[in-house]
Amino acid sequence: xxxxxxxxxxxxxxxxxxxxxxxxxxxxxxxxxxxxxxxxxxxxxxxxxxxxxxxxxxxxxxxxxxxxxxxxxxxxxxxxxxxxxxxxxxxxxxxxxxxxxxxxxxxxxxxxxxxxxxxxxxxxxxxxxxxxxxxxxxxxxxxxxxxxxxxxxxxxxxxxxxxxxxxxxxxxxxxxxxxxxxxxxxxxxxxxxxxxxxxxxxxxxxxxxxxxxxxxxxxxxxxxxxxxxxxxxxxxxxxxxxxxxxxxxxxxxxxxxxxxxxxxxxxxxxxxxxxxxxxx
Amino acid sequence: xxxxxxxxxxxxxxxxxxxxxxxxxxxxxxxxxxxxxxxxxxxxxxxxxxxxxxxxxxxxxxxxxxxxxxxxxxxxxxxxxxxxxxxxxxxxxxxxxxxxxxxxxxxxxxxxxxxxxxxxxxxxxxxxxxxxxxxxxxxxxxxxxxxxxxxxxxxxxxxxxxxxxxxxxxxxxxxxxxxxxxxxxxxxxxxxxxxxxxxxxxxxxxxxxxxxxxxxxxxxxxxxxxxxxxxxxxxxxxxxxxxxxxxxxxxxxxxxxxxxxxxxxxxxxxxxxxxxxxxxxxxxxxxxxxxxxxxxxxxxxxxxxxxxxxxxxxxxxxxxxxxxxxxxxxxxxxxxxxxxxxxxxxxxxxxxxxxxxxxxxxxxxxxxxxxxxxxxxxxxxxxxxxxxxxxxxxxxxxxxxxxxxxxxxxxxxxxxxxxxxxxxxxxxxxxxxxxxxxxxxxxxxxxxxxxxxx
Ligand SMILES: Nc1ncnc2c1ncn2[C@@H]1O[C@H](COP(=O)(O)OP(=O)(O)OP(=O)(O)O)[C@@H](O)[C@H]1O
Ligand SMILES: [Mg+2]
Numbered sequence: 251x252x253x254x255x256x257x258x259x260x261x262x263x264x265x266x267x268x269x270x271x272x273x274x275x276x277x278x279x280x281x282x283x284x285x286x287x288x289x290x291x292x293x294x295x296x297x298x299x300x301x302x303x304x305x306x307x308x309x310x311x312x313x314x315x316x317x318x319x320x321x322x323x324x325x326x327x328x329x330x331x332x333x334x335x336x337x338x339x340x341x342x343x344x345x346x347x348x349x350x351x352x353x354x355x356x357x358x359x360x361x362x363x364x365x366x367x368x369x370x371x372x373x374x375x376x377x378x379x380x381x382x383x384x385x386x387x388x389x390x391x392x393x394x395x396x397x398x399x400x401x402x403x404x405x406x407x408x409x410x411x412x413x414x415x416x417x418x419x420x421x422x423x424x425x426x427x428x429x430x431x432x433x434x435x436x437x438x439x440x441x442x443x444x445x446x447x448x449x450x451x452x453x454x455x456x457x458x459x460x461x462x463x464x465x466x467x468x469x470x471x472x473x474x475x476x477x478x479x480x481x482x483x484x485x486x487x488x489x490x491x492x493x494x495x496x497x498x499x500x501x502x503x504x505x506x507x508x509x510x511x512x513x514x515x516x517x518x519x520x521x522x523x524x525x526x527x528x529x530x
Numbered sequence: 531x532x533x534x535x536x537x538x539x540x541x542x543x544x545x546x547x548x549x550x551x552x553x554x555x556x557x558x559x560x561x562x563x564x565x566x567x568x569x570x571x572x573x574x575x576x577x578x579x580x581x582x583x584x585x586x587x588x589x590x591x592x593x594x595x596x597x598x599x600x601x602x603x604x605x606x607x608x609x610x611x612x613x614x615x616x617x618x619x620x621x622x623x624x625x626x627x628x629x630x631x632x633x634x635x636x637x638x639x640x641x642x643x644x645x646x647x648x649x650x651x652x653x654x655x656x657x658x659x660x661x662x663x664x665x666x667x668x669x670x671x672x673x674x675x676x677x678x679x680x681x682x683x684x685x686x687x688x689x690x691x692x693x694x695x696x697x698x699x700x701x702x703x704x705x706x707x708x709x710x711x712x713x714x715x716x717x718x719x720x721x722x723x724x725x726x727x728x729x730x731x732x733x734x735x736x737x738x739x740x741x742x743x744x745x746x747x748x749x750x751x752x753x754x755x756x757x758x759x760x761x762x763x764x765x766x767x768x769x770x771x772x773x774x775x776x777x778x779x780x781x782x783x784x785x786x787x788x789x790x791x792x793x794x795x796x797x798x799x800x801x802x803x804x805x806x807x808x809x810x811x812x813x814x815x816x817x818x819x820x821x822x823x824x825x826x827x828x829x830x831x832x833x834x835x836x837x838x839x840x841x842x843x844x845x846x847x848x849x850x851x852x853x854x855x856x857x858x859x860x861x862x863x864x865x866x867x868x869x870x871x872x873x874x875x876x877x878x879x880x881x882x883x884x885x886x887x888x889x890x891x892x893x894x895x896x897x898x899x900x901x902x903x904x905x906x907x908x909x910x911x912x913x914x915x916x917x918x919x920x921x922x923x924x925x926x927x928x929x930x931x932x933x934x935x936x937x938x939x940x941x942x943x944x945x946x947x948x949x950x951x952x953x954x955x956x957x958x959x960x961x962x963x964x965x966x967x968x969x970x971x972x973x974x975x976x977x978x979x980x981x982x983x984x
Contacts, residue, residue, distance in 0.1 A: 364857035
């Protein structure tokens with residue numbers, strides 16, 4: 251397994267992060283939470299991402315769009331090093347979280363993932379009770395106090411707009427929830443570790459319009475406090491919920507800009523073709 | 531071919547029929563399997579619950595043919611080739627007799643001493659009248675149940691009382707040690723021997739097997755060496771149990787002959803504060819519970835490893851990824867998510883292999899376990915005994931023992947009558963023990979399974 255074990259603690263560079271790097275940050279957009287510089291990504295010998303330069307703003311929603319197989323998920327996973335689990339992957343270039351390279355040698359992957367949470371396309375509740383699902387993150391982080399845990403579970407479920415539906419059945423199996431509820435449970439689970447960034451890979455792609463709307467509302471709520479990166483195939487969704495949109499095509503970042511501007515007035519021909527549905 | 535034409539419809543009909551045929555075939559196969567099970571269990575239960583053949587003195591009477599024989603007075607019967615016992619005069623129970631008269635029989639002077647080998651005796655008979663020297667008036671071969679001649683009255687032996695009118699699965703059977711007498715033979719020593727054996731075996735097999743599976747599945751890199759080990763484990767699962775028996779005999783029971791029983795004695799004195807005598811362990815272990823358990827552990831280990839690996843492999847990668855994404859380390863992911871989720875599968879493998887192990891007679895016999903033993907391992911006689919002498923719990927693994935399949939096997943081989951019923955009762959106890967042990971595991975499995983609905 252490529253999961254690198256590093257026992258040095260990930261230093262939270264909250265204090266020195268702002269002045270360390272970033273001369274090219276546009277002042278209007280503020281300091282980026284995450285920044286990738288000249289990033290290339292390889293699955294073995296196959297290159298999946300080419301020279302990605304991208305800034306993700308703090309407390310905002312950044313949408314990643316693009317045709318299937320263009321590397322959106324790969325990019326998203328590289329932001330919390332979930333790709334390390336896949337055998338034979340390799341990254342070059344820099345991925346900075348608060349100005350700190352997350353691929354540098356002294357970064358602890360485990361604490362990185364506590365800061366950068368992830369919600370997958372397919373909801374993956376653990377085969378345990380609803381309570382245990384949410385409490386898993388805090389528990390492995392060392393939280394054992396029962397009342398603390400209860401507080402965390404309640405707060406996370408409320409944040410994920412699931413509390414009212416499940417508050418009477420916290421001890422029941424999470425597998426018995428509906429698809430939409432499961433997805434919100436996964437979001438709540440990601441929130442329970444109190445991350446700074448939440449990565450979402452097509453979180454609403456398997457859901458009905460009502461559940462999708464709830465998740466979109468949820469994202470809207472969450473961006474007050476969290477930095478959110480979301481992959482979506484739904485243009486309207488991207489337009490509705492995101493401040494920034496990045497368009498990927500065959501492993502390259504074609505265009506990034508304010509969502510409104512990118513959808514109404516794209517600078518690249520490819521982007522225009524894609525968002526107007528004339529792609530391919 | 532157009533949609534809706536004749537040909538198409540005929541095809542549809544045939545497709546439907548073939549489907550139905552297949553369903554019926556499957557149904558038939560299930561019925562067949564069920565029928566076999568019913569026949570098997572039925573024969574075992576009927577044998578165990580049958581009263582068995584009695585032995586001892588049985589009264590003899592003459593059959594009533596309804597004919598009025600034109601004979602000169604009394605008839606004389608001469609019997610030969612008797613199977614199942616001998617005729618005696620009531621007055622002299624020492625002397626076998628071959629010949630007696632009808633009057634003797636009518637007068638109740640003749641008895642048959644039944645040895646229980648057959649349900650009723652079978653004998654060759656020649657009948658003559660009183661004049662004696664003349665030709666016999668009748669010669670009959672193999673007179674017995676179902677072959678009673680109708681020409682003249684013949685002696686008829688009434689069957690003795692059945693040995694165990696309520697079957698063989700009695701309280702006595704459960705609490706007695708083994709014995710040469712089928713009426714006294716019991717299964718207590720074998721039952722506790724098997725319980726100890728399986729307990730120790732599972733204590734060894736579960737951690738080692740699951741640990742090995744975890745290592746091979748989660749940690750080991752797929753090198754040539756890992757593949758080689760993997761292949762070997764798969765092959766070991768198919769090795770006949772007698773081979774493990776020989777291995778167990780050499781390694782655990784005899785210890786390569788490296789020790790001398792008189793010389794090498796390990797004395798455990800740490801229990802002396804309890805007032806117990808030191809526990810002496812002589813070093814070729816011999817056929818004790820521990821060597822049996824080690825042998826069975828080796829026997830069931832490959833299956834446990836393989837099924838546990840299979841169970842671990844069946845956990846979707848998404849579960850691991852979800853745990854990693856929450857900041858779990860590899861160890862936390864395995865311990866908190868992967869292991870609990872795969873526990874039902876792992877337990878299934880453990881149940882299967884331990885069930886096989888508990889029923890194995892061959893390897894246990896090879897390491898030198900005797901059937902004729904009438905004490906439980908450690909000579910524990912009951913709970914009160916155990917409370918008084920807790921050191922017996924430590925003595926037990928180093929004590930000689932006998933196991934359920936060994937007992938059943940010895941009873942099946944026993945020549946004396948009625949032992950087949952004892953064996954059937956033993957098989958039922960073996961099956962019940964198996965069910966009890968599996969039931970516990972199945973309960974645990976269900977507790978975990980209720981969460982797993984992928
Ligand atoms: N585990 C892997 N091993 C090798 N190649 C992979 C692996 N995962 C993805 N790829 C390849 O990398 C490229 C990008 O895949 P990725 O999953 O990032 O696409 P995506 O943009 O998320 O597509 P979709 O919109 O369909 O989810 C694809 O060509 C894919 O075949
Ligand atoms: Mg994807």
